[in-house]
Amino acid sequence: MSSNEHFLSVNNVEVIYDHVILVLKGVSLEVPEEGIVALLGANGAGKTTTLKSISNLLGSERGVVTKGAIDYQGARIDGLTPSELVKRGVIQVMEGRHCFEHLTVEENLMMGGITRSRSGATEALENVFDIFPRVKEKRSTIAGYLSGGEQQMVAIGRALMSSPRLLMLDEPSLGLAPQIIAEIFAAVSDLSKQNNVSVLLVEQNAELALSIASYAYIIENGRGVMDGPPDKLMDNEDVKEFYLGFSESGHRRNMRDVKHYKRRKRWLS
Numbered sequence: 001m002s003s004n005e006h007f008l009s010v011n012n013v014e015v016i017y018d019h020v021i022l023v024l025k026g027v028s029l030e031v032p033e034e035g036i037v038a039l040l041g042a043n044g045a046g047k048t049t050t051l052k053s054i055s056n057l058l059g060s061e062r063g064v065v066t067k068g069a070i071d072y073q074g075a076r077i078d079g080l081t082p083s084e085l086v087k088r089g090v091i092q093v094m095e096g097r098h099c100f101e102h103l104t105v106e107e108n109l110m111m112g113g114i115t116r117s118r119s120g121a122t123e124a125l126e127n128v129f130d131i132f133p134r135v136k137e138k139r140s141t142i143a144g145y146l147s148g149g150e151q152q153m154v155a156i157g158r159a160l161m162s163s164p165r166l167l168m169l170d171e172p173s174l175g176l177a178p179q180i181i182a183e184i185f186a187a188v189s190d191l192s193k194q195n196n197v198s199v200l201l202v203e204q205n206a207e208l209a210l211s212i213a214s215y216a217y218i219i220e221n222g223r224g225v226m227d228g229p230p231d232k233l234m235d236n237e238d239v240k241e242f243y244l245g246f247s248e249s250g251h252r253r254n255m256r257d258v259k260h261y262k263r264r265k266r267w268l269s
Helices: 047-055 082-087 105-112 118-131 133-137 148-160 178-194 206-212 230-234 237-242
Strands: 006-017 021-032 036-040 063-072 090-093 166-170 198-202 215-220 223-228
Touching: 006 047, 006 198, 021 036, 021 047, 021 063, 021 198, 021 215, 036 047, 036 178, 036 206, 047 063, 047 090, 047 166, 047 198, 082 090, 090 148, 105 118, 105 148, 118 133, 118 148, 118 178, 133 148, 148 166, 148 178, 178 198, 178 206, 206 230, 215 230, 223 230, 230 237
Parallel strands: 021 223, 036 198, 036 215, 090 166, 166 198
Antiparallel strands: 006 021, 006 063, 215 223
16 A cells, blocks of 8 residues: 555554553554455454554553554544544444444434434435345334344444444454345445445454455454455465465464464564
8 A cells, every 4th residue: 555545544553451461562554545454363363452542442441552653534543532533534333233222223323423413314314224225124123123133234324324434343244144244244345435435344254354355454462464455365375274264174273373474564664
């Protein structure tokens, strides 16, 4: 990625929890305007922490960015509050399909448009219904009675009600049926192409994430270890074994256990 394409830049960021636990150890990544960037890694690698460092949601977990900088549209944002970031179009959809279970689907969605005018919220609502027809069909249903996949669509739709410029998704496929996953990822791909939304996608299903991403980063143990276009990563033997499941033995191993694995940090060179 050339420097003039940078929409979001995370530069050598370190994060510490509880004043002593170093979780991120110099993570850097870039997201272009109107592109999809995947952030891959095993459980505990630091993917969610990376997203929360951007959306400034670390405080509730006693986390803090202690080094590095985060730039968005040419300005530092690591000192802004979550509400200020939302107003600038930086929206995160948390892992776990969080919905207000006692409210209807439409009421859940309108919560995302609470800062907009009535006409703006109505227009945004129709846009969400166009993206997720299933959600439109369930607009009067109590959210607690939806399937997991439908709740995930509502959670993403609620984020879209705020007109994001940068949408961060944390494990959107977790625990969902394959058909629903396909619908959600098709919608995310269309969002980037048709709605001028940049997407930073955290996903353990590497093959799925790489199928819609234009660029990807892999982090392990709080550090970036590899990055590149999806076709380049999918041709890498280590990525094939550890993330795409193409091991001859059938066992998935951790990159840290392989001595010949090359930890490349092109953004620091």
